[in-house]
Amino acid sequence: MNDIKIFITDREGLRHEVDAPTDMNMNLMEVVRSYELAPEGTIGICGGMAMCASCQCYVLSDHPLPEKSDEEEAMLAEAFFVEDNSRLGCQIRITENLNGLEVALAPES
């Protein structure tokens, strides 16, 4: 099992250092949920289909991330509080090259 470190600032502004497995086909939204860093029912509402933007986060480090799919682009275009570094957590798969990734959860909307 290979874990990587991720730094997640929750919606209250608290910064958490968490271990995320790279071998469980998990995405960032699921990592947030597994550590309960946002209340159930306020994140991952669509389950991870890039269809609700409840897992929007701001990427604060310069890790190489996968390109946004058309679905993610479209969803972000309809979301609120969107910044240039906004991504949907559900579209970011946990892989080894994301070790040290730093993100902050966007406000609930």
Place this chain on the structure above:
Amino acid sequence: MIKTDILIIGAGPTGLFAVFEAGLLQLKCHLIDALAQPGGQCSEIYPKKPIYDIPGFPEVLAGDLVSNLMEQIKPFQPGFTLGERAEHIEKLEDGSFIVTTNKGTRHHAPIVAIAGGLGSFEPRKPLLTNLSKYEDHGVAYMIKDPEHYRNKRVVISGGGDSALDWSIFLADVASEITLVHRRNEFRGALDSVEKVQLLKNKGKINLITPAEVVALHGGDHLIAVTIGKIGQEDEQVLETDYFIPLFGLSPKLGPIADWGLEIEKNAIKVDNSLDYQTNIPGIYAIGDVNSYPGKLKLILCGFHEATLMCQSAYQRIYPDKKYVMKYTTVGGIQGFDGSIKEAPKAVVKAIE
């Protein structure tokens, strides 16, 4: 007053399947849902997405699952109160309940089963100052009666199916229709995108992209909006009678949270060792809306919970009646509509 045996709040897959299990026990059901159509998230968020973990279906589209459930429960003639949100509950002296919706529709039943998923879907509102001031005074989040907009000027914003579909529909109704979206690309059925293109070319839809509505103007009623082009300085003020932001819906537990039920993690605590009853006897919670140790928010778990809930509801309604669960293969299905489904009799015949 609508009367039924089990009042189900939420017409998603779990609520719909509860109608079937109740029907096998000859119990009638009525469903309330804030959305205009049954199916919950399956219809509203991901009708075209496949689901792979419904037992017996290697792959089924969420929308098809809902159609199948509607077909399956048809013999049991469920009633529906759609487009209304369950708002208030009152327990009567005999232990039965009256549930009233936000539109004042009253429902009376001895059993209430909350199958509310993540809650009722509320429109997502753009971050504009003054927005709430103009609600019902020029700003609307859903279109209930298109005739309301006849010969009026309407600005719609959003980039999904509802923004596209309503722009198309209102192009023939409103005197002027403007569609504003943050991108040039729209996320909708190809057919709708092409229609909007056609209407734009004909000058029947005024399309402004990539842009967004950044300010609202007016006195008591909305009279204009400011539209800003994305990445540019210039802004234009557009006179309009209505502004309809269509940015999708997000679920909120809503008034149910104030019904005196025990809530944890935005969900209703139930007794999972027995029958998914809440802390209020006679009120059950099934599907994604409930919480218990080891809970999984899966449709298939909701089906199981609905089944056990119905058995318990039956015993609550008829405490003195003896009953054992029957297999549908043995007992068949007697619909309230008089229809009968049963396994064909085996042929017993000698071979000579």
